[in-house]
Amino acid sequence: MKSKVPLAGRRGEADPLNSSKKRAGNAQKPGEWGRAWSVDLLSMLAVLFVLCCCPVLPIYYYISCTDYQCELSTPITKLVAGDVTLTQLWQHVPSVTAKAAALYAIWFTFQVILWYLPDVCHYIIPGYRGGVCLGAVTPAGNRLSYGVNGLQAWIISNALFLANAFHFRWFSPTIIVDNYGPLLIMANIMGYSVSIFAMVKAYLFPSFKSDRKFSGNILYDFLMGIEFNPRIGKWFDFKLFYNGRPGIVAWTIINMSYAWKQYELHGHLTNSMVLVNGLQAIYVVDFFWNEAWYLNTIDMHHDHFGFMLGWGDSVWLPTMYTLQGFFLVFNPVHLSQAAAGGVLFLGLSGYYIFRAVNHQKDSFRRSDGQATVWGSKPKYMKVEYYSSDNKKRQSKLLLSGWWGIARHMNYTGDLMGSLAYCLACGVTHLHPYFYIIFMTILLVHRCVRDEHRCKAKYGSAWDEYTAKVPYRLIPMLF
Numbered sequence: 001m002k003s004k005v006p007l008a009g010r011r012g013e014a015d016p017l018n019s020s021k022k023r024a025g026n027a028q029k030p031g032e033w034g035r036a037w038s039v040d041l042l043s044m045l046a047v048l049f050v051l052c053c054c055p056v057l058p059i060y061y062y063i064s065c066t067d068y069q070c071e072l073s074t075p076i077t078k079l080v081a082g083d084v085t086l087t088q089l090w091q092h093v094p095s096v097t098a099k100a101a102a103l104y105a106i107w108f109t110f111q112v113i114l115w116y117l118p119d120v121c122h123y124i125i126p127g128y129r130g131g132v133c134l135g136a137v138t139p140a141g142n143r144l145s146y147g148v149n150g151l152q153a154w155i156i157s158n159a160l161f162l163a164n165a166f167h168f169r170w171f172s173p174t175i176i177v178d179n180y181g182p183l184l185i186m187a188n189i190m191g192y193s194v195s196i197f198a199m200v201k202a203y204l205f206p207s208f209k210s211d212r213k214f215s216g217n218i219l220y221d222f223l224m225g226i227e228f229n230p231r232i233g234k235w236f237d238f239k240l241f242y243n244g245r246p247g248i249v250a251w252t253i254i255n256m257s258y259a260w261k262q263y264e265l266h267g268h269l270t271n272s273m274v275l276v277n278g279l280q281a282i283y284v285v286d287f288f289w290n291e292a293w294y295l296n297t298i299d300m301h302h303d304h305f306g307f308m309l310g311w312g313d314s315v316w317l318p319t320m321y322t323l324q325g326f327f328l329v330f331n332p333v334h335l336s337q338a339a340a341g342g343v344l345f346l347g348l349s350g351y352y353i354f355r356a357v358n359h360q361k362d363s364f365r366r367s368d369g370q371a372t373v374w375g376s377k378p379k380y381m382k383v384e385y386y387s388s389d390n391k392k393r394q395s396k397l398l399l400s401g402w403w404g405i406a407r408h409m410n411y412t413g414d415l416m417g418s419l420a421y422c423l424a425c426g427v428t429h430l431h432p433y434f435y436i437i438f439m440t441i442l443l444v445h446r447c448v449r450d451e452h453r454c455k456a457k458y459g460s461a462w463d464e465y466t467a468k469v470p471y472r473l474i475p476m477l478f
């Protein structure tokens, strides 16, 4: 998005428009890369759509499963046909219970405690990178340290869940699915509270003033965030905490809870439920194994912390990313051996591509272009950009390996894995396929957004790069 508000004066910088003219063809205005500075009408409509529709969807999905066997269209059809009234539908919206409030509070507090535990995994697991790690340089030129210990938190949380399920039985393993509705409302309370807190904090006590962005539109700022790296104290980082825990740590536990429920209701586990649990567990463990790498993803060095991350990580991720398991509780699907084999193959090959592509860029950037790619010295382009302290910085864009085939093959692998989760649920219902539809929109939009950002950051060098690697996600097609 093009900035309508001149940057000079807003943050006391030298006139960036003039200085960027002197740098014609090279990187753009200092620190302008990152999320938008101003909001046009289309963006505003998108903001309103996201703020109004997203909170409704997890609740609608919950109602459609618990009351209509996951028939997505039934609640709407009945409403249109006059078989139910809006008031009757509204009565299906869950409310908070004391049990769910206590469960959520215990879970959240436990995750905060785990967050502060020093990481032991990187001492005892060969090849794992954890402990104190450095993040990327922010648009304002800051570089923060993070205590990376997500794998440890995941292992402890999941081991405790399994120890309880198979041995201690302090609570039923189906506790999450049994309290799904009230927990969903608790997650919403958390999501809204943290988003409002982040907004107030950005104005009153920001962690890094120079890394804030104000678009001038309060709704846009609420959705996309103002602060880049809000923190409490030196170590509590909102972005890293909310993305990994409670959301992604909970993902595998929620799935296990679904599996237990299916067993309890139907007396057996379907191969589809095993596939969904297995494939998604690989994705989750991969995330925590590579948490140090995650510090260099767009989430961490592009997105500001607002409703999109705060509410998204609290509500959207634990509900909409786990909807295949939820569906299979109500609709146990038995796949033929060939179909199960096909889903497994698609899921594992998607994961392989996703990991290999991300690994290639990570080792290329960490070795400053020295690491070999597919056994050879990599080809790359040297590029320049300016951070908002007006310092000229250098970077490199990889042209070999997966990064020479298309510009975002990691997204392609991710989409293949996402499709596999949906196909595991058979083809009778639309419900589980929401995930692949959502992921396709998310990653295509993300791809375009990222390229827009890279163009703003690297200027005409980015055009040279896209001419050399012309496809985005699928070679010869897109």
Ligand code: NDP
Binding pocket: 296, 297, 298, 299, 354, 358, 361, 395, 396, 397, 398, 399, 403, 408, 410, 411, 414, 446, 450, 453, 454, 457
């Ligand atoms: P990438 O890891 O692809 O990072 C994009 C950045 O990499 C660009 O902004 C640029 O940053 C740099 N870059 C671009 N081209 C090159 C190149 N040729 N050589 C070297 N660096 C390059 O994207 P994300 O951070 O979005 O995603 C990371 C992973 O997370 C992906 O696999 C994605 O599928 C996954 N993901 C999953 C989501 C989910 O909900 N399941 C959501 C979002 C992402 P720079 O400024 O450093 O040059």
